[in-house]
Amino acid sequence: MRANRRGRGASHSSVRRIVLPVCVVLVAACTLVLTQAGLSAPPVVPDAPIAGNTTGYLSECAALPDSRKARCYVRGLLREVDRSGNPATGVPAIDAKVHDVGGFLEAACHSLMHEVGRTWAKQHDLTLEDLQRYVPHSNDPGCSAGFGMGLAMYLGPQLVTDPRQVLTTCTALPTRFREYTCVHGLGHAFMRGFHGFLRDAVTACNKLGTRFSPDCSQGAFHDYWISLGGGDGTERPEQVDDDPESVCGAYTYKRPCWYRYFWEREASTRAFEAGDILEVCKDEKGMQRAGCVSGASLLVSRERDPVDHARVCTALQGVDTYNCLRGINVPGLEGKIFEQLRLVRTCGDLPSATNAWCYRWFGRTLAVLTDGAFRTQGCSQLADEYAASQCARGGARTSRPLRTFS
Helix, strand or coil: CHHHHHHHHHHHHHHCCCCCCHHHHHHHHHHHHHHHHCCCCCCCCCCCCCCCCCCCCCHHHCCCCHHHHHHHHHHHHHHHHHHHCCHHHHHHHHHHHHHHHCHHHHHHHHHHHHHHHHHHHHHCCCCHHHHHHHCCCCCCCCHHHHHHHHHHHHCHHHHCCCHHHHHHHHHHCCCHHHHHHHHHHHHHHHHHHCCCCHHHHHHHHHCCCCCCHHHHHHHHHHHHHHHCCCCCCCCCCCCCCCCHHHHHHCCCCHHHHHHCHHHHHCCCCCCCCHHHHHHHCCCCCHHHHHHHHHHHHHHHCCCCCHHHHHHHHCCCCCHHHHHHHCCCCHHHHCCCHHHHHHHHHHHHHCCHHHHHHHHHHHHHHHHHHCCCHHHHHHHHHCCCHHHHHHHHHHHCCCCCCCCCCC
16 A cells, blocks of 8 residues: 555656745755754754855855755754753744744754754753753744754653653643643653654553543654654664554554654655545545544645645545644644634635534634634634634633644
8 A cells, every 4th residue: 555655646746737835845845854964963064154145044054055954054053042041932032033034944943943952951961850941931833842842852761761750841831832742742752762662652652641642642653754764863663664554553543643644754745635635545444544634634734825725625525624624734823813813714614514623623723822812812703603602612622632733
């Protein structure tokens, strides 16, 4: 089946004749550059000035060839974190500067900050007791979330003896988004602590209890798929299973398992229209299909903004629609109130059998993103009383596991 799936991806790519938005090209470029760079060790970049544009934030890296660009940014970001004095407040300030720059740095900052977070933690002998002091005070899914996950990855070996010990830190964080990021990061951390053994990492996640184990497991599965390419400081395991049907079929959390599979392992697979998702997942059934559709839908976010992506999902039917909606990049709308409302209003294009799912899912995820504000200030702006009530109902369920989100 793997050969067939790859074959479909290659065929679609060979006949494609569309012009991608700039952000799509950047995300694809970032994936390639980060893979080539490996980011498996502290960055090695010459101390001498680097030729190229010398104006703007970290612009000394922008003109470098791909083989050196990612490492240059890692070194620059690490330097900026050190200069800030405390990552808790310094990294959110970096987020703002990176968003102003845009381009490659903005698209790749989350992944780059994994390495920065691990390196900073090692340099400062981070302990579990110190973690809450240094987790960035931000809901930003880019640099801040990536740095927080990097800190958790570094602590992996300290966490495996008693997985529940870090929950006190995660649950003490002041927002649901940051709690989620912390728990997701634990999945990555357990993978590092157990030296890439997936079953041990998922078992550790299960010890966190039913509220946290699915989101922790999504981090573990994400790290597993990354490790098959040897990226983000991992090493490819020997004699490893790379088939999502058998890997995900062995676990309860099938949707979280599939979620990052295509993104990390089948990036050439084309997913632009609803038909592309159906083609990729046509052989899957039950929860395996649910996970496949969510993961394939995530690929659509490379090429379409969240509102346009939602319209792709409305072309599907029944449960496939819901699972497609779960792949939309809701965190990408952080701070964009008008776009958040546009997104939830796309639910009105769905038949009554499925639009309740849509309103509740977006009500819930947008409430997570906005520290609960969307439930009261966003859902109430929906003209239809039924839509507003379903949206608010979803917004009241932010404490439940998300399974797919970022």
